[in-house]
Amino acid sequence: MNPTAAILIIGDEILSGRTRDSNMHFLAQELARVGIDLCEARIVPDRMQAIVRAVRELSAAHDHLFTSGGIGPTHDDITADAVAEALGRPLSVREDARAILQAHYDRSGIPLNEARLRMARIPEGAELIENPVSAAPGFSVGNVHVMAGVPRIFEAMVASLLPRLTGGTPLLSQSLRILRGEGEIAGPLAALAADYPDLSFGSYPFQQDGAYGAHVVIRGADGARVGEAMTRLAALFPEDRAG
Amino acid sequence: MNPTAAILIIGDEILSGRTRDSNMHFLAQELARVGIDLCEARIVPDRMQAIVRAVRELSAAHDHLFTSGGIGPTHDDITADAVAEALGRPLSVREDARAILQAHYDRSGIPLNEARLRMARIPEGAELIENPVSAAPGFSVGNVHVMAGVPRIFEAMVASLLPRLTGGTPLLSQSLRILRGEGEIAGPLAALAADYPDLSFGSYPFQQDGAYGAHVVIRGADGARVGEAMTRLAALFPEDRAG
Numbered sequence: 410m411n412p413t414a415a416i417l418i419i420g421d422e423i424l425s426g427r428t429r430d431s432n433m434h435f436l437a438q439e440l441a442r443v444g445i446d447l448c449e450a451r452i453v454p455d456r457m458q459a460i461v462r463a464v465r466e467l468s469a470a471h472d473h474l475f476t477s478g479g480i481g482p483t484h485d486d487i488t489a490d491a492v493a494e495a496l497g498r499p500l501s502v503r504e505d506a507r508a509i510l511q512a513h514y515d516r517s518g519i520p521l522n523e524a525r526l527r528m529a530r531i532p533e534g535a536e537l538i539e540n541p542v543s544a545a546p547g548f549s550v551g552n553v554h555v556m557a558g559v560p561r562i563f564e565a566m567v568a569s570l571l572p573r574l575t576g577g578t579p580l581l582s583q584s585l586r587i588l589r590g591e592g593e594i595a596g597p598l599a600a601l602a603a604d605y606p607d608l609s610f611g612s613y614p615f616q617q618d619g620a621y622g623a624h625v626v627i628r629g630a631d632g633a634r635v636g637e638a639m640t641r642l643a644a645l646f647p648e649d650r651a652g
Numbered sequence: 653m654n655p656t657a658a659i660l661i662i663g664d665e666i667l668s669g670r671t672r673d674s675n676m677h678f679l680a681q682e683l684a685r686v687g688i689d690l691c692e693a694r695i696v697p698d699r700m701q702a703i704v705r706a707v708r709e710l711s712a713a714h715d716h717l718f719t720s721g722g723i724g725p726t727h728d729d730i731t732a733d734a735v736a737e738a739l740g741r742p743l744s745v746r747e748d749a750r751a752i753l754q755a756h757y758d759r760s761g762i763p764l765n766e767a768r769l770r771m772a773r774i775p776e777g778a779e780l781i782e783n784p785v786s787a788a789p790g791f792s793v794g795n796v797h798v799m800a801g802v803p804r805i806f807e808a809m810v811a812s813l814l815p816r817l818t819g820g821t822p823l824l825s826q827s828l829r830i831l832r833g834e835g836e837i838a839g840p841l842a843a844l845a846a847d848y849p850d851l852s853f854g855s856y857p858f859q860q861d862g863a864y865g866a867h868v869v870i871r872g873a874d875g876a877r878v879g880e881a882m883t884r885l886a887a888l889f890p891e892d893r894a895g
Binding site (some may be wrong): 592595 | 664665666667668669670671672673674676677681683684690691692693694695696697698702710718724725726727728762765766767768770781785786802804825833834835836837838839841842845852853854855856857858859866869871
């Protein structure tokens with residue numbers, strides 16, 4: 410069994426429609442590559458109670474919880490406080506985190522003021538996640554990995570973090586583009602899927618230039634089984650494939 | 653108080669990183685326009701137990717729950733079954749939904765086979781949601797609004813559905829682009845926010861061509877208050893604005 414994971418995205422700006430999240434999709438692709446199964450995603454607003462509850466539920470239900478957003482210097486950045494409360498750990502300025510910030514701001518000639526120092530508050534027992542973009546670190550505490558919301562920083566933190574997590578078997582997938590309506594594909598596909606309980610069969614319809622079709626995706630850990638099922642699928646729809 | 657809402661997106665293809673969801677962002681913008689507050693979003697896989705639990709939790713916690721995905725004709729389309737189970741309502745082929753499908757497929761000369769007929773299965777007591785794109789309807793049952801995952805169809809269903817929901821006061825927002833690091837903005841912004849407990853103040857950092865800045869967004873139902881707060885914010889950072 411692969412390790413399981415959830416992602417929690419924190420931010421009013423996503424729920425209000427102002428910003429379109431991209432971190433979920435990025436993380437989903439990275440986790441698939443290393444064999445960690447992303448099982449749930451949630452987006453909650455910048456409100457303490459909502460974050461605390463989601464952190465508790467998701468960290469208890471999965472091997473890993475990744476969070477995105479709310480670790481900057483402004484008053485609406487409350488993720489570190491919420492994660493510390495959810496896990497019952499004290500939160501305070503940590504010297505190694507402060508030193509990272511001090512060095513970063515010294516280089517830029519910018520004072521490490523009270524607001525910026527908030528970014529050095531780390532829950533007890535956490536391990537820092539390096540931020541090569543803007544210095545202020547993320548952190549892993551228990552099975553919760555707390556990262557920034559700005560996509561460039563989130564992506565850099567994921568790159569810092571993933572090598573120290575134990576992955577599983579990457580899910581392999583093959584897909585077939587079939588130029589028939591899903592209503593034609595459904596019957597034969599269900600019968601085929603019943604022969605391969607170890608694989609997952611998904612059908613994703615599209616409509617293009619007036620023609621109906623579907624991408625059928627077969628996923629599984631065993632490449633030979635995926636390939637065998639795909640060969641049978643292709644034989645069921647020999648003249649309908651395209652591209 | 654505005655009505656509250658959640659969205660539940662159902663689909664392995666989103667969590668596996670294969671597809672990037674766009675329906676959440678679309679719905680967030682539409683709801684903001686009509687004054688329904690989107691408070692949470694979740695993405696779960698095509699698994700019965702996960703969908704049932706999320707439908708129960710989210711429909712109990714909010715005035716509306718909107719779902720996206722899993723109502724097509726294939727074996728992995730189990731949303732109607734899961735919603736019926738979550739709400740304890742029987743699910744069966746309904747004659748008006750069958751008639752809509754029959755007319756649609758008659759026009760195209762395509763048989764209404766067993767797989768396609770699955771799309772006429774509607775929980776007891778539901779109201780249909782029109783689908784002008786591909787006929788197969790969505791439905792509202794209790795406070796749960798069940799719609800397709802294909803973005804063009806989801807968007808058309810939202811357009812069919814929203815006029816019959818009671819909205820609230822649309823949230824107004826004004827934003828200011830400030831060319832200073834968030835660490836400079838944080839202190840004065842927190843002090844200003846404390847003077848306006850009825851408004852929400854968000855700060856969204858960016859980095860562009862080596863310069864740090866933030867979009868500060870002030871949101872609230874009362875346009876005059878938002879305007880007043882924005883005037884004070886702009887006076888705090890007179891020479892830093894851009895764009």
